[in-house]
Amino acid sequence: MPDINLILMMIIFPFTILFMLWRPFGINETIPTSIGAFLVLILGIVPFTDVVDIFDIVSGAALTILSTIMMSIVLESIGFFRLIALNIVNRSNGSGVKLYIYILLLCFLMTMFFNNDGSILITTPIIIHIVSMLKLKPNQQIPYLLSGALIATAASAPIAVSNISNLIALEIVGLSLNNYIQMMFIPSMIAILVLAYLLYYYFKKDIPQKTRDISLIWKTQSLKYKYNHPLETSKPKEDVDWWLFKICIVTVVLTRASFFALTPFGIPLEAVGLIGAALLIFIRWYRTKIGIIDIFKKTPWHILLFAFNMYVLVYGLKNVGLNQYIVESLSGYIVDQPFNGSLIMGVLLTVMSNLFNNLPAVMIGTLSITEMGLDPHTLQVAYLANVLGSDIGALLTPVGTLATLIWMYILKSHSIHLSWGKYLKVTILIIPIALITGLLSLYFWVEWIF
Secondary structure, eight states: OOOHHHHHHHHHHHHHHHHHHHOGGGOOTHHHHHHHHHHHHHTTSSOGGGHHHHHHHHHHHHHHHHHHHHHHHHHHHTTHHHHHHHHHHHHHTTBHHHHHHHHHHHHHHHHHHSOHHHHHHHHHHHHHHHHHHTTOOHHHHHHHHHHHHHHHHHTTSSSGGGOHHHHHHHHHHTOOHHHHHHHHHHHHHHHHHHHHHHHHHHHTTTSOSBOOOHHHHTTSOOOOOSSOOTTOTTSOOOOOOHHHHHHHHHHHHHHHHHHHHHGGGTOOHHHHHHHHHHHHHHHHHHHHOOOSHHHHHHSOTHHHHHHHHHHHHHHHHHHTTHHHHHHHHHHHHHTTOHHHHHHHHHHHHHHHHHHHOHHHHHHHHHHHHHTTTOOHHHHHHHHHHHHHHHHTGGGGSGGGOHHHHHHHHHHHHTTOOOOHHHHHHHHHHHHHHHHHHHHHHHHHIIIIIO
8 A cells, every 4th residue: 555645745746846846826946845844744645853953954055145135236236247238239339249248248247157047037038128129020139139138047056155045955865065066067068068059059040140230229219128237228327336336346356256266264155145145235235326225126135035045945855755766776787886976867857857847956966865885986977968968958848947947937928939849949959959969078088087
């Protein structure tokens, strides 16, 4: 007779993920996950004695991500992203290909300096306004919008601090941030470059050779949107405070560098991130006398609760035997075989991510490999393959990542229709190639070169 906890978990988990992705009536994703986590705890599937341990695991990663979001809010408030967008259009000089390259670079760098969800929220409205302002046809808009979203999400793989699931898993396997960079940066960058090239090759016919003359555009009033956009040309031109811009950028860069320079000395990532965010907020106040009310209002504090809820649910799956099943089914193929570990875990995480989102998937995959009795080297390779599967393989469907779902929602809110069919028509051809390239690069880089 099946275990009652297994039956309950097989009901609670799918419904929680369904409502998290569906978000009826626009509810925050934290609400269904909170209900699911509460049920798992109250039913005893996850004992309350594990709550403190779970909070310790997720709190540091969540606070690190929150600190980067605070930084992005400060930069947005001083017009930084608006200036970047204006420069992208100006520097493209009427070339659709140059515009495409600059947009991909923008999306990549926004994720590297902040995080994947924040990058989507920042760059998607900018791209929408650019393609609308240039009056590109619908088929000409999709290359910029879809390619930008895929690159922004994939860009969370090279450094762990750009994705909350990567940070949580990093702590579980005991891999330092610097070691992660050394082992992962080159393979993931190869995968991202392959992804970018394949996207360009696929969309080459739709990318316009020439775009509208920017000098004419500034003379017209831009389209009206529900939200303010960084390129809103109807706004009066603002003077740029270059001192503030330069100091803020230096602060962001130094904070990012400190993640790698200070953590080897035992300084927590979240401490570095929060200090950097506080310093940026102080610099803005010193220069503009703007306080912190907007930071408190715009910072998604629910991320901490959301990460905790998801981990409780994953712990519930672990306690009813899912991890044991994965371990028993796959450990024989992975033990002492890094090549198999890379391919198997990368493909497994891709499948799980596209079934029920990459955040629970990477947690399940990471907990599973820690129970396989792997040697440290194979364990780390398998974990990094998990990351490639959850960051790049998860892009196969819109369900794979929260960032992609956010992107789809933003498009819909701006009356841009992109069906699942059109999305899959692109990703089904490109994502598997980029993923396999990344997984093979990971193995050969770690085994032969690193």
